[in-house]
Amino acid sequence: MSSIVIRPLEQNDFPNWLPLWDGNNLGQRDEAVTSSTWARLMDDGYPVGGLCALLQGEMAGLVHYILHPTTGAIAEACYMQDVFVAPEYRRCGVARALVRELEALGRKAGWSRLYWLADADNHAAQALYKSIGVKMNFNLFIQPLTV
Secondary structure: OOOOEEEEOOHHHHHHHHHHHHHHOOOOOOHHHHHHHHHHHHOOOOOEEEEEEEEOOEEEEEEEEEEEOOOOOOOOEEEEEEEEEOHHHOOOOHHHHHHHHHHHHHHHHOOOEEEEOOOOOOHHHHHHHHHHOOOOOOOOOOOOOOO
16 A cells, blocks of 8 residues: 655645545535635634645545644644544554644644544544543533524
8 A cells, every 4th residue: 555645735625625524524514614614724824724644646534623822831732623534544544644744743833732532432533542642531511602
């Protein structure tokens, strides 16, 4: 198998990004959210970014991230929002390569930390994240503010 190439998402990636985005959202596409997310990803002035993984010339995976200030450090923190790999490219090291590249970007940029959430029942993600991160013992609570 050829090597994995990781690079920032580019404007002309939309048609190849969209199926991965849909997969990440379990096929439940909200057109307004999709359009807004893509616009944010393409706006260099917005604190949202994205990387893609290319394998065998095909877009195999994506990672989206959000930079923000934090009270725990002077440097920005990075929340890794989405990691998704197309089913046919799973278990090829794509997710690990995406996370490691984001980590490298953060080290170069001086971010204070990289953090993420993962569903406790997603065993593949849990195995990956336990091998590269430090598990914190917090519970997540959400209060929806929109109808």
